[in-house]
Amino acid sequence: MLRTLGGLALEGSDFNWQKPLLLLTYVALEGRCTRREVAELFWPSAADRMKSLSVALTQLRHGVPGVVHADRRDIEVDVELDVARFRKALEVHDLEVALDLYRGRFLDGFDERYVGTDLEAWIYETREREAERLRHALLAAARRSAAADDLGGSAKLAARAFDLPGAPPPEPAALAEIHALLVAGGHPLARRVASDAAELGLDLGGSVAGAPHGVAPARPRSPATPLVGREAELEQALALLSDPAARIVTLVGTGGVGKTRLAFELARRLEQAAASGAGPPVAGPVALASVRTVGQLFRAMMSALGMLVGGGQSTDLLERQLAERLRASPPLIVLDGCEHLADGACSAALARVLAAAPAARALVTSRAPLQVADERVFRLGGLPLGDDETAGG
DSSP: OEEOBTSOEETTOOOOOHHHHHHHHHHHHHOSEEHHHHHHHHOTTOSSHHHHHHHHHHHHHHHSTTSEEEOSSEEEEOOOBHHHHHHHHHHTTOHHHHHHHOOSSBTTTOOGGGSOHHHHHHHHHHHHHHHHHHHHHHHHHHHHHHHTTOHHHHHHHHHHHHTOTTOOOOOHHHHHHHHHHHHHTTOTHHHHHHHHHHHTTOOOTTSSTTSGGGOOOSSOOOOSSOOOSOHHHHHHHHHHHTOTTOSEEEEEOOTTSSHHHHHHHHHHHHHHHHHTTSSOOEEEEEEOTTOOSHHHHHHHHHHHTTOOOOSSOOHHHHHHHHHHHHHHSOOEEEEEOOGGGTTSHHHHHHHHHHHTSTTOEEEEEESSOOOOTTEEEEEOOOOOTTOOOOOOO
């Protein structure tokens, strides 16, 4: 097995040339690549990039026979990766195996001075992405422990999520949740987390009050004013969301009818179910009023999922990364204000990325249906006279 988490080494082999092993890692993770793509990525300043690639492939063929398969155009590799095992363990919620495989940062100790800018960016993006996968799994396990009244165990999991090697700093919502879990479990790391939050201008002072077992929500909650007169619609929408065939549930209604408030309340109830292990994690609500392009849509969704979103990535790359994340830990993602995206490129992109992650779902608010496959439309009318609902949307 090719070990990449915590270093770079091929088990059972004394072949330790780092750049050829990095090439092996890259192609194993990215799939079949063209020779030209690999040569330009790995030897951007070489006088003869293709010759440099040929030398590395020869080294691999001699050092690890039968692993590399290359023709005049393409390169494929046949090697087992610890990262692939790690991802699979997270997909089946086997946190113990995932933690055993995660021995440290992806390609920890690799000397990035010997790679070009693009390859260095790939290393850092992969490093942070894999660490974020584990952080999400740790926090999900921490929530389950808190719901089972194991506050000490929950706090230990939250501490690991905070100090995870290779992970970027937690997003504000995740930081608030980690802090609440640590406080609830009496963990000494809570003070340091609060200090970090203060440096970011975040107030965690009220993050514990009112949450089950002191666990703060990691996402926006519905407004404090009660949702009046919508219990029937809530029950109907929850029933619709429980239908596996309803991949996209769109709350449709005129402006001011209360779509956003209803979506927030649905998200709150579904988060409560997820905390007790009775449903998928919930991401959002994500405000999409300012979104105009597919790239902006993907970035907004990725941010809500706690993913690091760097600059300069193509829309295709963003889509692949988002689909991978949705497959790794399928959530229900709440998207608010999609009427301007209906029946266009963005709605088609949303349907496409959800189709690539069959267990992921979306709850959408819009003034018009999205007109995409697997959409279920829930039409929201006005309240009867005498009922008071102050929400917009």
